[in-house]
Amino acid sequence: MFDAARLQPGGKARVRAVAAETEVAPAPPQARAPRPPRAAPAQPAAPEARGGAATRAEGEGASASSASAAAAAAAALSKTKRRRLLRKKQRALAPAGDSAAASAQPHAAPPTPVVGPSGEDSLRVKPPSKRKRKAAAEAEALAAIAPCVPAGVDVSAWAPFGLHSTVLQALAQLGFAKPTPIQAAVLPAAMRDGRDIIGAAETGSGKTLAFGLPILSYLAAQFADALSAGQPRPSALAALVLCPTRELALQVCAHLSAAGRPAGVTAAALVGGLAPAKQARVLSACPPILVATPGRLWELASGGAPHLQRLDQLAFLVLDEADRMVEKGHFAELESILDAVEASKADVAVGAKATLEGGAAAVRRQTFVFSATLTVPAALRKRLQLKGAAGRGGGRAAPSTVGTLVERVPFLRKPRVVDVTDSHHVLASKISEAVIEGSDEDRDAALAALLLLHPGRTLVFCNAISCVRRLAALLAQLRIPCAALHAAQQQRQRLRSMDRFSSSESLALVATDVAARGLDIPGVRTVIHYQVAPTAETYVHRSGRTARGSAEGVAITLVTPGERSRYSALCKALGKPDGLPRFPLEPAMLQAARRRSALAVKLDGLQHGREKLQGDAAWMARHAAEMDLELDVEAEDPDEGKATAGPTAREKELRGQLDALLAVPLAAKGLTRQASGGSRKFPTFAARPQAQLAGAQGAMAAAAAAGPQDALAALRAKQSTAGRPAGSGKRKRKEQRRAVARETCGAEAE
Numbered sequence: 001m002f003d004a005a006r007l008q009p010g011g012k013a014r015v016r017a018v019a020a021e022t023e024v025a026p027a028p029p030q031a032r033a034p035r036p037p038r039a040a041p042a043q044p045a046a047p048e049a050r051g052g053a054a055t056r057a058e059g060e061g062a063s064a065s066s067a068s069a070a071a072a073a074a075a076a077l078s079k080t081k082r083r084r085l086l087r088k089k090q091r092a093l094a095p096a097g098d099s100a101a102a103s104a105q106p107h108a109a110p111p112t113p114v115v116g117p118s119g120e121d122s123l124r125v126k127p128p129s130k131r132k133r134k135a136a137a138e139a140e141a142l143a144a145i146a147p148c149v150p151a152g153v154d155v156s157a158w159a160p161f162g163l164h165s166t167v168l169q170a171l172a173q174l175g176f177a178k179p180t181p182i183q184a185a186v187l188p189a190a191m192r193d194g195r196d197i198i199g200a201a202e203t204g205s206g207k208t209l210a211f212g213l214p215i216l217s218y219l220a221a222q223f224a225d226a227l228s229a230g231q232p233r234p235s236a237l238a239a240l241v242l243c244p245t246r247e248l249a250l251q252v253c254a255h256l257s258a259a260g261r262p263a264g265v266t267a268a269a270l271v272g273g274l275a276p277a278k279q280a281r282v283l284s285a286c287p288p289i290l291v292a293t294p295g296r297l298w299e300l301a302s303g304g305a306p307h308l309q310r311l312d313q314l315a316f317l318v319l320d321e322a323d324r325m326v327e328k329g330h331f332a333e334l335e336s337i338l339d340a341v342e343a344s345k346a347d348v349a350v351g352a353k354a355t356l357e358g359g360a361a362a363v364r365r366q367t368f369v370f371s372a373t374l375t376v377p378a379a380l381r382k383r384l385q386l387k388g389a390a391g392r393g394g395g396r397a398a399p400s401t402v403g404t405l406v407e408r409v410p411f412l413r414k415p416r417v418v419d420v421t422d423s424h425h426v427l428a429s430k431i432s433e434a435v436i437e438g439s440d441e442d443r444d445a446a447l448a449a450l451l452l453l454h455p456g457r458t459l460v461f462c463n464a465i466s467c468v469r470r471l472a473a474l475l476a477q478l479r480i481p482c483a484a485l486h487a488a489q490q491q492r493q494r495l496r497s498m499d500r501f502s503s504s505e506s507l508a509l510v511a512t513d514v515a516a517r518g519l520d521i522p523g524v525r526t527v528i529h530y531q532v533a534p535t536a537e538t539y540v541h542r543s544g545r546t547a548r549g550s551a552e553g554v555a556i557t558l559v560t561p562g563e564r565s566r567y568s569a570l571c572k573a574l575g576k577p578d579g580l581p582r583f584p585l586e587p588a589m590l591q592a593a594r595r596r597s598a599l600a601v602k603l604d605g606l607q608h609g610r611e612k613l614q615g616d617a618a619w620m621a622r623h624a625a626e627m628d629l630e631l632d633v634e635a636e637d638p639d640e641g642k643a644t645a646g647p648t649a650r651e652k653e654l655r656g657q658l659d660a661l662l663a664v665p666l667a668a669k670g671l672t673r674q675a676s677g678g679s680r681k682f683p684t685f686a687a688r689p690q691a692q693l694a695g696a697q698g699a700m701a702a703a704a705a706a707g708p709q710d711a712l713a714a715l716r717a718k719q720s721t722a723g724r725p726a727g728s729g730k731r732k733r734k735e736q737r738r739a740v741a742r743e744t745c746g747a748e749a750e
Contacts, residue, residue: 153172153175153177154177155168155171155172155176155177157177157178157179158171158176158178158179160188161179161187161188161191161192161213162191162192162217163187163191163213163217164216164217164220164221164224164263166220166224166262166263167213167216167217167220167259167260167262167263169262170216170258170259170260170261170262170263171259173262174258174259176209179206180201180205180206180210181201181205181420182199182201182205182206182207182210182418182420183206183209183210183213185199185418185420186199186210186211186418187210187213187214189416189418190211190214190366190368191213191214191217193416194364194366195366195413195415195416196366196367196368196411196412196413196414196415196416197211197366197367197368197369197370197415197416197418198369198415198416198417198418199211199368199369199370199371199417199418199419200370200371200372200373200417200418200419200420200421201370201372201418201419201420201421202372202420202421202422202427202428202544203372203427203428203540203541203543203544203545203547203548204428204520204544204547204548204549205372205420205428206549207320207370207372208252208255208256208320208518208520209255209259210368210370211241211316211318211320211368211370212252212255212256212259213259214316214366215238215239215256215289215315215316215318216256216259216260216263216265218238218315218316219238219239219260219263219265219288219289220260220263220265222234222238223263223264223265224263234288235286236286236288236310236313237286237287237288237290237307237308237310237311237313237314238288238289238314238315238316239288239289239290239314239315239316239317239318240289240290240292240297240311240314240316240317240318240341241256241289241290241291241292241318241320242292242293242294242297242317242318242319242320242325242334242337243291243292243293243320243321243517243518244293244294244320244321244324244325244517245293245324245514245517245518246271246272246273246293246491246494246514247494247498247514247515247519248320248321248517248518248519249269249270249271249291249292249293250269250271250291251518251519251520252269252291252320252518253267253268253269253291255520256289256291260289265288265289266285266287266288266289267287267288267289267290267291268282268283268285268287268289268290268291269282269290269291269292270282270283270290270291270292270293270296270297270300271292271293271296271491272293272295272296272491273490273491273492273494274491276299276300276303279296279300280300280305283300283305283306283307283308284307286307287307294325294333294334294337295333297333297337298333298336298337301337301340311337311340311341312340312341312342314341314365315365315366316365316366316367316368317341317365317366317367317368317409317410318367318368318369318370319367319368319369319370319409320370320371320518321370321371321372321517321518321541322369322370322371323371323373323537324371324517335408338408338409338410341410342410364412364413365410365412367409367410367411367412367415369409369415372421372540372541372544373536373537373540373541427540427543427544427555427574428544428547430547430550430551430552430553431543431544431546431547431552431553431554431555432552432553432554432555432712432715432716433543433554433555433556433557433580433581434554434555434556434557434580434581434582434583434715435556435557435558435559435567435579435580435581435582435583436556436557436558436559436582436583436585437558437559437560437582438558438559438560438590439560439561440560441594441597441598442560442590442594443530443558443560444474444597444601445590445593445594445596445597446558446585446590446593447460447471447528447530447558447597448474448475448478448480448593448596448597448600449585449589449590449592449593449666450526450528450556450585450711451475451478451480451508452478452480452593452665452666453589453666453714454526454711454714455506456505456506456523456525456526456711457501457504457505457506457507457521457523457524457525457526458507458508458509458524458525458526458527458528459508459509459511459515459524459526459527459528459542459545459546460508460509460510460511460528460530461511461512461513461515461516461527461528461529461530461531461533461542462510462511462512462530462531463512463513463531463533463534464512464531465486465487465488465512467530467531468484468485468486468510468511468512469484469486470604471510471530472484472510473604473608474597474600474601474604475508475510477600477603477604477658478596478597478600478658478662479662480508481504481506481507481508482507482508482509482510483497483500483501483507483508483509483510484497484509484510484511485497485498485501485509485510485511485512485514485515486511486512486514487512487514494514497509501521502521505523510530513538513541513542515545516538516541516542516545517541519545520548521545521548522548522549522551523551524545524546524548524553525546525551525552525553525554525711525712526546526553526554526555526556526711526712527542527543527545527546527553527554527555527556528555528556528557528558529542529543529555529556529557529558530558531558531563532557532559532563532566532567532570533570534566536570536573536574539570539574542555543555552712553712554711554712554715556583556711557580567579581715583711583714583715584714584715584717589666592661592666593666595661596658596661596662599654599657599658599661600658602654603651603654603655603658606648606650606651606654607647607651610647610648610651
C-alpha cells in the first residue's frame, strides 16, 4: 500500500512503479443475488463461528481500504495512463480463449466496464472513435440511397460531408460522382462547422453546388423531421441567393431545383422584366429558396409581399458573383436588402437561434460570398484573423470595393476564406488564349473568318449595345447563324436568345457583359472578345464561359490600334507583359473574308437607310391621319431619298455579289494566295501551267470537303510548331516559289 501523495514527476519508471503498487484485483461486477431460502429458527452461534465471522469482517475491511487506496491512486493518474491500466487489467482478467476471440473480431462489442466499490465506473471504457462513428454514418447514408442510385454511378466520394440521403440521391441521378476542389474545400467547413464562407474559384468549377448543397441538405432534414412528427412543412423563407444578372439567377434556380427535387425542395426566381403579378403568384406558394436580382427583390419586398417580410430570420444568405454587386446600379438595392437581413444584437449572440414560421428551429444564419475574381484585402484578413495568402493584384477585383462589400455583409461569425484559384494562372488552366491584331476593317474580317472557318457554339462579346446590334446585322448578311443578347431587350427576347443558343450546335451569340457572369452553357468552345475587355475581371468572366467543367476552350481577343494601350494594360494585369500568342490566320483567308465583310457592310448600310426612311414615312403618315392633315409628297426633300417597299437595284446587285462569294468556301489553312494564282513578287507565277493550278484548286476543294477545323485545334497546331528555328518556314516557301518560277520559265522557253 502507498499514499497517493508519493506520485511526484519522476519519469516513466516512477509511474510504472506506482502502477505496479496499485495492481489489485478489482471486485467482480455486482450481480443480482439469488433469493435466499426461508430462514430456520435462530440458534446461538459457536465461538469458532463467531471468531471466523470476525476474521472475515476484518479481511473485507482490509480489501475495502485497499480498493479505496487504489481508486485514489488511479484518480491521480492522467487520463491516458488510466486507460492504459484499464486495458492491461482487462487483458489480465480475460481468459485465453476470450483474448483470441477478441483479436479475431476487431469490430466486436466493447467489454463491460469495470465497476468500483462505490457502484460507479471508476475507469470507463473508451467509446467508439470519431472515425468509426463517421464511417458507420457514411455506410448508413449510402445504404439508404442504394436502391435509387443509377447503375454505374458511385457517390461514395460525397459520403464524408454528411449530406442528407435525398441530396446524395439527387447527386447520383445528376451524374456528379465526386466533388470539385471548391466543393471539397467548402462543404466540411459549411456542413460540419457551420462556418460562414468567402469563396473564390475558377469559372466553371462548381460554385453553385458548393453553396447549394448545405442549403438543400438542411431543408431536406427539416422536411423529413416535420414529416416524421406529422407536422406541416415550414413555410418561411429559409435561403436567399442574390445574383447580379437575370440569366444567372434563372440558371442558379434551375440547378437548385434539379438537386432538390428528390427531397421535395423547391426554388423560385425573382428577376426583372417579368410581370409583377406573375411573380407575386410565385411568392404565394412560399418557396423555401429564393434566387433573385437585387432590384426586383427589393421592389417586391417594399411592396409588402408577405413572404419577404421576415428577411431577418433567414437561415442562409448567399451573394453569388459578389464583386459585380458593388458596381453602379446594384449596390443601392443591396444596401437596403442587407439592412433588412441583418439581425438584432440579441440574435447575433453566441448560441442564439431564430425560430422559423411553422415551428421549425433554424440554426444561426450562414452567409456565403462567392466569385471567380474575389479577393479579400490583406488588412481585412488581418482584422478577421484569417489564414491564407494575401489578395493578389492583377486580374482580381479591386480591394477597396470588395473590402467594402465584405465589411458590409452581416457575418454572424468569423468567415473562413476558401481560395482554390491558381496563384500563377488567373484563368482556368483549360482555357487557351490568343490575339489577332489589325485595323477596324480587319477586325470585321477576322470575326467573319473565325466564324466561317471554325463554326460551332461561339460567344462574341462587345462593350456596347450599339456594337451588338451592328454585329448581329453584319453576321446576318453573311448568312452566319447568330443571336443577340443585351440589357435593352425585353425579357422574353433575352430568354428566346438563350434558348436558341443552348439548343443549337452552331450558333454565334453576340452579347454584352450580361452574358459574362456565371452562365453555364455546355459546348461553348470559342469565346471572341470583339472589343478588348475594359477590366481584367471582365476579361476573366467573359473567357470563363468556355472550358466549363472538364472541357477545354479558347479565348481570342481582337485588337485594333485604338485599343492597343488597353490591351497592354490587360496583359500586364494578367501577368503576361509580353502579350498573348497570335492566332494562326492565313493572309489569304483574311483577304477573302475582308471582301465578304466589306460587301456585307455596304449592303447593311443600304438596308438600314431604307428601313429608316420607311419608318419615318410611316410615322409622318400616322400622325398626319390623327391630325386630319394631308401630306404634300412633292414638297419632300429629294436629297433625303424616297422610301421604297422592297430592296433597291443597288441592294440586289450587292446581294448577288455577296452570295457569289459566300458560295465559295474560304481557303483552307496552309494554302496562301499563291494557290489562287496571284503573286506580287513573282509575276510569272500567275502563268503557271494549268495542271499546277488544277492541283492547287483540288487541294483547296479537298480541304473544304474535309470539314471545318476547331479553333482550339488550329491554335495548338500553331503552338506545336513554335519550337522550329525562326525563318525556316519563310526559307522553305521562298525555295518553293523559286522552283516553280524556274519550271515556268523553262516551259515558256521550250
